[in-house]
Amino acid sequence: MKTSWPTRFAENVKNFQGYPIGKTLQYLTDPEIISLAGGLPSPEVFQRSQMRQASAAALDANIDRVMQYSPIPGEATLVDAVLAFLERDAIRIGHENIVITSGGQAGLDLTGRLLLNPGDTVMVDRPTFAGAVVAFQMQRPRFIGVDIEDDGSDVVGMRVQLEQLAGRGELPKFIYVVPDFQNPSGITMSLAKREALLDLSYEFDMPIVEDSPYRDLRYRGENIPALFSLDQQSEGGHVIGIYTFSKLFCPGMRVGFNIGPAEVVTRMTHIKEGSILNTPKWNQDMCTAFLSDRDLDQHLESCRSYYREKLDVFLETMAEHFPPETGVTWTVPEGGLFLWVSVPAHIDTAKLFFDAIEHKVAFVPGEQFYGENPEHNHMRINFSFVSKEDLAEAVRRLADCVKKKI
Numbered sequence: 395m396k397t398s399w400p401t402r403f404a405e406n407v408k409n410f411q412g413y414p415i416g417k418t419l420q421y422l423t424d425p426e427i428i429s430l431a432g433g434l435p436s437p438e439v440f441q442r443s444q445m446r447q448a449s450a451a452a453l454d455a456n457i458d459r460v461m462q463y464s465p466i467p468g469e470a471t472l473v474d475a476v477l478a479f480l481e482r483d484a485i486r487i488g489h490e491n492i493v494i495t496s497g498g499q500a501g502l503d504l505t506g507r508l509l510l511n512p513g514d515t516v517m518v519d520r521p522t523f524a525g526a527v528v529a530f531q532m533q534r535p536r537f538i539g540v541d542i543e544d545d546g547s548d549v550v551g552m553r554v555q556l557e558q559l560a561g562r563g564e565l566p567k568f569i570y571v572v573p574d575f576q577n578p579s580g581i582t583m584s585l586a587k588r589e590a591l592l593d594l595s596y597e598f599d600m601p602i603v604e605d606s607p608y609r610d611l612r613y614r615g616e617n618i619p620a621l622f623s624l625d626q627q628s629e630g631g632h633v634i635g636i637y638t639f640s641k642l643f644c645p646g647m648r649v650g651f652n653i654g655p656a657e658v659v660t661r662m663t664h665i666k667e668g669s670i671l672n673t674p675k676w677n678q679d680m681c682t683a684f685l686s687d688r689d690l691d692q693h694l695e696s697c698r699s700y701y702r703e704k705l706d707v708f709l710e711t712m713a714e715h716f717p718p719e720t721g722v723t724w725t726v727p728e729g730g731l732f733l734w735v736s737v738p739a740h741i742d743t744a745k746l747f748f749d750a751i752e753h754k755v756a757f758v759p760g761e762q763f764y765g766e767n768p769e770h771n772h773m774r775i776n777f778s779f780v781s782k783e784d785l786a787e788a789v790r791r792l793a794d795c796v797k798k799k800i
């Protein structure tokens with residue numbers, strides 16, 4: 395008798411479709427297409443020779459340990475380097491507050507698995523990072539959206555929702571935010587809103603999950619303290635931080651870390667034990683070398699000036715091709731890799747995507763970035779990957795395509 399596998403699938407994954415962006419990217423096989431869809435850092439800023447040296451040095455130093463299992467919370471040398479990295483950002487924690495992960499997505503998965511039961515509520519921005527929705531979805535929570543404004547989450551609207559949810563005994567397990575140069579919108583949360591969000595967290599006993607892959611990629615404006623450090627200066631213990639080196643070093647390394655109260659991190663380490671055991675020591679050693687290198691600041695500075703130029707090319711070409719009467723608007727990020735373009739409400743960007751492909755340009759339809767009740771007239775644009783020339787050409791193609799629908 396033939397086994398029917400779908401009838402055996404666990405409830406948590408029966409209707410789980412994975413990452414929608416992957417399905418978008420499958421249409422981009424034509425090399426003529428200029429894709430602003432992926433979230434890739436540019437290979438132009440990859441430190442190839444440093445990577446080769448770090449890799450060889452890791453093997454030379456102790457090949458037997460590299461080939462062996464290694465501690466689940468992470469290599470002590472990497473943890474020390476990360477603690478020093480965080481001190482630059484006024485975050486002071488100990489070894490008991492950190493678990494090394496295999497990248498930000500793994501950090502989100504650990505968080506969802508630790509905190510969510512089916513039917514629990516998670517508060518997210520509208521729009522929010524699609525990868526977080528996918529990671530948390532595995533536990534089948536309910537998402538409640540809060541609009542994002544030019545200076546971050548609408549904390550006033552959030553209070554109204556929290557009061558209603560408290561009345562029904564349905565307060566969120568946590569709120570998930572990307573305060574710095576959010577993926578997908580590029581928006582940064584102001585200091586006033588960070589403080590207001592923490593106040594809500596204290597008042598309603600709602601922990602905050604702060605996802606920070608882009609904090610060091612600021613191209614303009616003043617650094618704003620991380621929610622984690624603001625919380626440390628106040629009540630403390632309300633924030634889980636999720637970090638990755640994918641955008642600062644390279645995604646192929648798959649190294650990141652989660653920080654938080656010791657009781658949270660210990661449990662995350664237990665979950666990691668049940669899934670991947672350790673993050674490869676080889677990768678961790680390469681990351682340690684990257685962090686301990688005297689040129690780290692110089693590397694970050696060169697990433698910033700490289701991406702700043704690309705962002706400016708994109709913004710200038712958008713202003714040329716989309717005058718105000720087109721009704722097309724876009725965010726102006728101070729850092730990160732993304733921005734958010736909004737077209738008149740009658741245009742559905744999921745359909746426009748296929749017209750764009752005909753025009754040999756691609757973006758991610760905005761509807762993929764909502765936990766619930768998606769809006770349909772936005773697109774996420776990545777400006778970090780393609781060359782400056784291609785960026786300008788991509789905007790021209792996009793303008794040709796969008797103007798036919800206005």
Ligand SMILES: Cc1ncc(COP(=O)(O)O)c(C=O)c1O
Pocket residue numbers: 433496497498499500523525572577605607638639640645650
């Ligand atoms: C906000 C956010 N969190 C997490 C991740 C995942 O990071 P990683 O690529 O290290 O898994 C990304 C990647 O794009 C991201 O934008």
